[in-house]
Amino acid sequence: MTTNDNPIDSTQAATIVMQTLARLPYAANGLPGIGGTIKETPDDFMVEEVLPYAACGEGEHVYITFRRSGWNTADAARRMQHCLNLAPSDVGWGGRKDKTAVVVQTLSFRCGVKAQLSDVQQALSDLPFEILAINRHRNKIKTGHVAANRFTIIVSQPDADALSKALAIAEQLKQTGIPNFYGPQRFGHNMQNIPRAFALLAKGKKARKDAFMVSVVQSALFNIWLQKRMDAGDFHRLLAGDIVKKTDTGGMFSVEDLAAESLRFDDGAIVYTGPIFGFKMKSATQTAGERETALLDEFGLTAEDFRPLRAPGSRREAILNLTDLTITEAPQGVRFSFTLPAGAYATTVLREFIRPDD
Known part of the structure; x- marks a missing residue:
């Protein structure tokens, strides 16, 4: 070099x-972690993508919001593209999402202004995805067109007294913020x-x-x-x-x-x-x-x-400040809910609680 x-x-x-x-x-030094694991099942890791704008209702691009599990973004997009007989360049997304998770995401497809939304939905009906919304917009979704991501994550099999430990860590992180690794x-x-x-x-x-x-x-x-x-x-x-x-x-x-x-x-x-x-x-x-x-x-x-x-x-x-962090007890562990800006990692937040290096 x-x-x-x-x-x-x-x-x-x-x-x-x-x-x-x-x-x-770690930002929360001197406090014991809760241990445990994430993504024991896809249902333990849920993420919902938030776009910076809503579809306007007109244009050649069709925005499809759908829920999936067991598929990464690229593979899901490819299957939908084939069902709609489109080229790869006709498909757009703001960011890639995990495969081992339940994901709500919006992709754009350049179907043209004459395509009927009902026909688009019918063409995707055999796929293992739950279509939540379909609408039109003038522009393709491009990489980075994500405002935030909302997470609900369960840490499974944590240590004893995990909830009180997690709440203590969260209180300290309110003062310091979280390093945006x-x-x-x-x-x-x-x-x-x-x-x-x-x-x-x-x-x-x-x-x-x-x-x-x-x-x-x-x-x-x-x-x-x-x-x-x-x-x-x-x-x-x-x-x-x-x-x-x-x-x-x-x-x-x-x-x-x-x-x-x-x-x-x-x-x-x-x-x-x-x-x-x-x-x-x-x-x-x-x-x-x-x-x-x-x-x-x-x-x-x-x-x-x-x-x-x-x-x-x-x-x-450099610093993440979680304004909507909630931590509650779950049957199999501890549930964390929070929103992160685009580009930030939920695993970075959870490492402060799980302490994998320990």
């Missing part, structure tokens, strides 16, 4: 990354995607374009950046030069007046963001910027290394 005075090769980088990701810290599913079984992704990055201009593998590198570096910030004791405070995001409008700016912006941070008006490295990413400055640069240096990287892979980069909110 490239331009550092002490470069490391992709194999070394991948090894360091995997070792680091295996020991990410990428979940382990991003990195593959036994983190098998990590070596592949860093090998791809090392090839530079000779690399085959693979957006997902590039995102694996970006996600891993974000997790390490956040882990280092937590280890330094700076998880619940701003740093000079942080890039922060307004929680009401989504506007972003750099922290120059640390004292004033720290008050807004404490009030929940802003949240700091972390680096999704790329050649066009807006970098932090001052103290926060020095840490981002140091992380790239550690792996012998620069922002320009992402240019051949066409990865512009972005910023990601």
Whole structure:
């Protein structure tokens, strides 16, 4: 990998990354976890996708909201596409959802303005999906067109006194928030995607374009950046030069007046963001910027290394604040219900309670 005075090769980088990701810290320190498992059955993990807009009732795209279990998003979309005699490019979705879960999701199909909605529903009637709504819209659903996801998850076979332990952890997380780590599913079984992704990055201009593998590198570096910030004791405070995001409008700016912006941070008006490295990413400055640069240096990287892979980069909110978290007793364990913004992982929330590393 490239331009550092002490470069490391992709194999070394991948090894360091995997070792680091295996020991990410917890926000709710000092409290016992509840143990247990998730996804013992698909019914134990329910997720409902929330789009940022409703179908308007006209247009060539048909929005189909359906409930499924035992199917991933791509396979379900493919079956529906074949039933409707459409091309793959005619199908759109906002994000991929788990196979081992009960999922409510909306997909778009370019059926044309003359297609009857009743005929569309009839064409899908033999599939093992429950059609919940069909409507028209002018635009295709594209990746990222998701506002939030609502989860209801049962942790099965937890430790004794799990409910009271979970409530104590939740109370602490109200004060600290939850680190917005990428979940382990991003990195593959036994983190098998990590070596592949860093090998791809090392090839530079000779690399085959693979957006997902590039995102694996970006996600891993974000997790390490956040882990280092937590280890330094700076998880619940701003740093000079942080890039922060307004929680009401989504506007972003750099922290120059640390004292004033720290008050807004404490009030929940802003949240700091972390680096999704790329050649066009807006970098932090001052103290926060020095840490981002140091992380790239550690792996012998620069922002320009992402240019051949066409990865512009972005910023990601570093802290999740669950405003609607409810925890109740279930016959087989403990039930958690909460809503997450698009791109956040339910497994990241639940690890704070289950403590799998323990």
